[in-house]
Amino acid sequence: MFGIESLLVVTVVMPLAAAVLTALLGPRLLRSQSHWPTLVALAISLAASLLLVWQVGEESVQAHSARQQEPIPPTHAQPHPLGYERIITLWTWTGSPGPAPASPTGLTRSHRASDASNRHADPLGPRPLIEVALRADPLTAIMLATVTLISFLVAVYSVGYMHGDPGYWRFFSYIALFVFSMCMLVSVSNFLLLYVFWEAVGLCSYLLIGFWYQRPAAAAAGKKAFLVNRVGDFGFTLGVFLLWMTYGTLNFHDVQVGGHTQPGILGQTFLQQPEHYVGGAVGTAIALLLLAGACGKSAQWPLHVWLPDAMEGPTPVSALIHAATMVTAGVYLTARCLPLFLATPVFSDTPVGPLVVACIGGGTALLAALIALTQTDLKRILAYSTISQLGYMFLAVGTGTALGVTAGMFHLFTHAFFKALLFLAAGSVMHALGGVIDLRQFGGLRRHLPWTHTTMLFGCLALAGLFPFAGFWSKDAILVSLSQQEGLVYQVLVGLAMATAFLTAFYTFRAFFLAFYGAERIPEEAGHHVHEGPAWMTVPLVVLAAASLVVGAYFEWTHGFAHFLAQTPSLSLTGLAAEGPRAETLSHQNVAWISTGIVLAGIALAAGVYLGPRSLLEGLTRLSRALGAYQISYGKFFFDPLYQAVVVWPMWLVARLCAWLDHRGIDGAVDGIGNIPRSLGSLFRSLQIGVIPFYALAMILGLLVLLGALMIG
Amino acid sequence: MAGTMNEYALLHNYLAVGAMLFSIGLVGFFTRRNMILMFLSTEIMLQGVSLSLVGWSRFYDHFGGQMLVIFIIVVAACEAAVALALIVVLFRQTGSLDIALWQRLREANQPPWQEDQPTPIPEEPVPEWPRLARAGVRPTEPPENADFRDLL
Numbered sequence: 001m002f003g004i005e006s007l008l009v010v011t012v013v014m015p016l017a018a019a020v021l022t023a024l025l026g027p028r029l030l031r032s033q034s035h036w037p038t039l040v041a042l043a044i045s046l047a048a049s050l051l052l053v054w055q056v057g058e059e060s061v062q063a064h065s066a067r068q069q070e071p072i073p074p075t076h077a078q079p080h081p082l083g084y085e086r087i088i089t090l091w092t093w094t095g096s097p098g099p100a101p102a103s104p105t106g107l108t109r110s111h112r113a114s115d116a117s118n119r120h121a122d123p124l125g126p127r128p129l130i131e132v133a134l135r136a137d138p139l140t141a142i143m144l145a146t147v148t149l150i151s152f153l154v155a156v157y158s159v160g161y162m163h164g165d166p167g168y169w170r171f172f173s174y175i176a177l178f179v180f181s182m183c184m185l186v187s188v189s190n191f192l193l194l195y196v197f198w199e200a201v202g203l204c205s206y207l208l209i210g211f212w213y214q215r216p217a218a219a220a221a222g223k224k225a226f227l228v229n230r231v232g233d234f235g236f237t238l239g240v241f242l243l244w245m246t247y248g249t250l251n252f253h254d255v256q257v258g259g260h261t262q263p264g265i266l267g268q269t270f271l272q273q274p275e276h277y278v279g280g281a282v283g284t285a286i287a288l289l290l291l292a293g294a295c296g297k298s299a300q301w302p303l304h305v306w307l308p309d310a311m312e313g314p315t316p317v318s319a320l321i322h323a324a325t326m327v328t329a330g331v332y333l334t335a336r337c338l339p340l341f342l343a344t345p346v347f348s349d350t351p352v353g354p355l356v357v358a359c360i361g362g363g364t365a366l367l368a369a370l371i372a373l374t375q376t377d378l379k380r381i382l383a384y385s386t387i388s389q390l391g392y393m394f395l396a397v398g399t400g401t402a403l404g405v406t407a408g409m410f411h412l413f414t415h416a417f418f419k420a421l422l423f424l425a426a427g428s429v430m431h432a433l434g435g436v437i438d439l440r441q442f443g444g445l446r447r448h449l450p451w452t453h454t455t456m457l458f459g460c461l462a463l464a465g466l467f468p469f470a471g472f473w474s475k476d477a478i479l480v481s482l483s484q485q486e487g488l489v490y491q492v493l494v495g496l497a498m499a500t501a502f503l504t505a506f507y508t509f510r511a512f513f514l515a516f517y518g519a520e521r522i523p524e525e526a527g528h529h530v531h532e533g534p535a536w537m538t539v540p541l542v543v544l545a546a547a548s549l550v551v552g553a554y555f556e557w558t559h560g561f562a563h564f565l566a567q568t569p570s571l572s573l574t575g576l577a578a579e580g581p582r583a584e585t586l587s588h589q590n591v592a593w594i595s596t597g598i599v600l601a602g603i604a605l606a607a608g609v610y611l612g613p614r615s616l617l618e619g620l621t622r623l624s625r626a627l628g629a630y631q632i633s634y635g636k637f638f639f640d641p642l643y644q645a646v647v648v649w650p651m652w653l654v655a656r657l658c659a660w661l662d663h664r665g666i667d668g669a670v671d672g673i674g675n676i677p678r679s680l681g682s683l684f685r686s687l688q689i690g691v692i693p694f695y696a697l698a699m700i701l702g703l704l705v706l707l708g709a710l711m712i713g
Numbered sequence: 714m715a716g717t718m719n720e721y722a723l724l725h726n727y728l729a730v731g732a733m734l735f736s737i738g739l740v741g742f743f744t745r746r747n748m749i750l751m752f753l754s755t756e757i758m759l760q761g762v763s764l765s766l767v768g769w770s771r772f773y774d775h776f777g778g779q780m781l782v783i784f785i786i787v788v789a790a791c792e793a794a795v796a797l798a799l800i801v802v803l804f805r806q807t808g809s810l811d812i813a814l815w816q817r818l819r820e821a822n823q824p825p826w827q828e829d830q831p832t833p834i835p836e837e838p839v840p841e842w843p844r845l846a847r848a849g850v851r852p853t854e855p856p857e858n859a860d861f862r863d864l865l
Contacts, residue, residue: 685823691819
């Protein structure tokens, strides 16, 4: 039917076209109809990406069965390719094909220094061959489908939510630009281009957080997000440099150069012989630097502080960028680069790389869940739950097994649905209440907002992870993958994950009960008539609620997700895919029972505290205040003041010092030199009196002096 | 080259007249405040210089000096056009030809050398100009030209 190449290109290019079109025509021509280019383009992208998933699935199954039926074991020179990938090279951006690698495995680590014949005329050495290459493999296809589906629904919702905003066309132009960047981010096959679009989504995030730039809080939040991300991106940059230094290429895939194969970092050559990955200190450094970038983008500790502030942006943006898609880029990066993480030195039976990923993820999950317990801003509660769930995904990817990565990606997939749903429902509440989102100011909205109430209930149940909602299946998969890991660290992490599940159920339903149950309170800003949004807003909510109910169960029962994702080359690494469960400390069913019990306990506690007698809530609050736990949680573990004191103030002081040196030192020297002629001139300035005969006299006197000097000399 | 005493005497006469012309011009330039008279003084200085150049030219029997004089005459003609136009413009600005009125072109923060006022014109009886025989109707002049003529 359609070729994979054209499907992939259409998926990626349509949002770009919509962004350009809206930016050009929006302010003058389209005005309040500015959503049409974006809607149409995203619908086409969505259709193309779904077809792409189907095509990739078909072809990968065919390739897999062909491999199974192969009677003769492959020769050493031409082994079967691992998994399924299709590379689409659009054009060459820069560089020239590098020299053929000297060693058969293609380790180009030292050829630049040792092999004189490989020296280019370029004194800087060979430039990296950067081809604008897209890749189609199961991981990319899943990410593309998730991104385009959620962004289409969010765009539909935004038509209702952003109606009448003065920056209407700007909003849709940014959204389309973001979708383009995100699609490119997940489909490029090169670390440099990955970095480019990594920054592009960060830029879109900045633009959309600060969308209402007249509000100082929004402008500050955008700046904070950008700067905190910059810290992580600096690590990512260094990681990319180190990859180029170590492997001599930045491509994911193998490139054929003049009859030789230049192996890509995540290409077949390396994947078939993973022992050739550079380990040791360099490998660890690469893994940790890439992890730093992932932590920044995915708001993991210690770079998590920007995401709650990012809620200053419009709510559809929070749903799309800061919950469902962009913040999952870090998980995508970690999953994509899993072979690099696995190449790190082994510490207590597990490579260090995944272990660090798991620890950061588990710690962040618990930390964010603890903070979310006491927040009063509905969107911020959801933001902390996003951080917490992203921590879950890191935890899963950090197991370093195929099972774990599949569980992490599955959670990413289901989380996109129910977290987008929750944010859009929160936006619906804001829309009805005239922008009020503080849980202390409203309550008991159940009767006024029936659709929002029902859909948000679905979202909360999915987030809490109750059977049979989507969150249950993916969280369950994560817990199972964790419980099958050996080692004390992972045992502790299972405990952390269980505790987080309990807290998640509690704080989710705390917010839900506070918003929709109890005494009816309507803030003044809402006006006299609290109402549901238009159909543009309710239909996406219903679609997402339905998806939150079924996607998890469907893909879990059909095993479609796991089988599909297992065909990703970098995840079908030798020794990774074939690995069975290593330790059966907890059976699958037991995990499911335990987590369900925990979730029910959390919901029951929330119901008891917030729906039950008021004395229970007051007693609990007083107890936690006396212990200081409330203040710590409410103060977000004081990360903001800490960073203010440790990072911002010293930087501010250094900046002031530099400014002082610039003004007084450097400018002073320059101005001083400039003042010398002026002060010399001021000596003679009194001669300039404006009387012409005096000037003539001075000339004559000067002439006489010269003549006299001539006569004497 | 002529080496006779006669030639020396001739040169001396030339140079003496040239030096006198130059000195007259110089003193005039220093003492006068009327821009046209100052301009005429510079012209007189130029003629003095030109005359001495001609004298040297004859003394050395060499045409370089005379060529230079022709150049001076040409340049002086151009300069006269420019200077007179400039004077007309300046006159329009102030209604006076007094150079002292342009003291404001001094460096800032300098005190005025003297008052920014034209020197009062002494009340002299207007001399009786010789009258020409009438050759038709005398053209009527606009009243603002009348006092302008009186100043001359």
